Amino acid sequence: MVGLTRGPVTLLAAAVAGLLIWIAAQLNNAHEAGYWGIVGLMAGAGLVMAVSQILGGWTKWGWPRLSASVLLIGFGPVAIATLWVILAGEPHAGWFHNHVMAWTRDIHISGLVTDLLKYIPVLAFGTGLVFGFSFDTTGPRVRQVVERDRTVDRRRDVAPPADRSAADEPLTADRTGSTAATREREPVTSDGRTVEGTQTTRDGSPVTSDGRTVEDTETRARPRP
Numbered sequence: 001m002v003g004l005t006r007g008p009v010t011l012l013a014a015a016v017a018g019l020l021i022w023i024a025a026q027l028n029n030a031h032e033a034g035y036w037g038i039v040g041l042m043a044g045a046g047l048v049m050a051v052s053q054i055l056g057g058w059t060k061w062g063w064p065r066l067s068a069s070v071l072l073i074g075f076g077p078v079a080i081a082t083l084w085v086i087l088a089g090e091p092h093a094g095w096f097h098n099h100v101m102a103w104t105r106d107i108h109i110s111g112l113v114t115d116l117l118k119y120i121p122v123l124a125f126g127t128g129l130v131f132g133f134s135f136d137t138t139g140p141r142v143r144q145v146v147e148r149d150r151t152v153d154r155r156r157d158v159a160p161p162a163d164r165s166a167a168d169e170p171l172t173a174d175r176t177g178s179t180a181a182t183r184e185r186e187p188v189t190s191d192g193r194t195v196e197g198t199q200t201t202r203d204g205s206p207v208t209s210d211g212r213t214v215e216d217t218e219t220r221a222r223p224r225p
Contacts, residue, residue, distance in 0.1 A: 006053070013052030017045035024121065035091055042121045043128035050132020064135050071134040082127045089117040 024041035027034040054064055088104060090097040104113050116123065 009052050009055055010049075013048050017048045020045040020048070030091055032090070032092060032094075035089075038121060039086055039124045042124035043131075046125040046128030046130075047132045048128075050129050051135065054132075054135055067134055067136050070136075071131075075130050075134050078127055078130045082123045085113055085116045085123060086120055088113050089120050 020041045024038045024045075027037045027041075029035040029038055051064075084100060084104075087096045087100040104110050
């Protein structure tokens with residue numbers, strides 16, 4: 001999808017840049033207005049080509065923004081070097097032209113600057129291109145509501161800790177009930193006396209602690225403490 005968008009946008013930008021170059025070719029660089037008109041049009045053609053790639057979506061879409069670091073580190077030195085040559089190539093000697101030429105002789109780069117004078121339109125185009133590279137896009141905005149919804153879903157997926165006290169309540173109630181029932185019922189002799197401790201003979205007959213056989217045993221309810 002990005003390729004399909006980027007292709008037509010690049011073609012359109014190339015057409016616009018070509019139109020600007022053609023207009024620059026119609027100007028006369030023998031005077032100041034024509035000279036700076038050519039420089040401006042060539043720089044604009046380079047800027048159009050760079051911006052077309054941002055509009056084409058190759059840098060994550062989103063709103064364009066100017067990168068300060070790229071502007072200072074990348075574009076700054078290029079702009080200074082290009083402007084130096086452009087001022088040195090002015091058709092008429094002006095204040096800026098005279099000072100640049102004097103500084104050129106002082107640092108002994110007259111030969112380099114003289115060789116680059118014939119390529120001033122190319123330098124202007126490249127400067128506009130580098131300036132366009134200083135722009136980037138912020139990328140698509142992601143709504144924070146989506147992140148909050150995902151957080152809620154993750155919390156729902158986590159099972160709550162089991163309440164062991166609630167799970168053990170039926171078992172505890174059964175044990176308590178059986179113990180209470182055992183304590184409520186205890187054996188007694190036929191005359192109503194409680195059998196504190198009982199033993200059994202070989203045939204399984206219960207006897208009291210003093211050795212007397214319990215002929216008839218029955219149970220009675222023992223009051224709860």
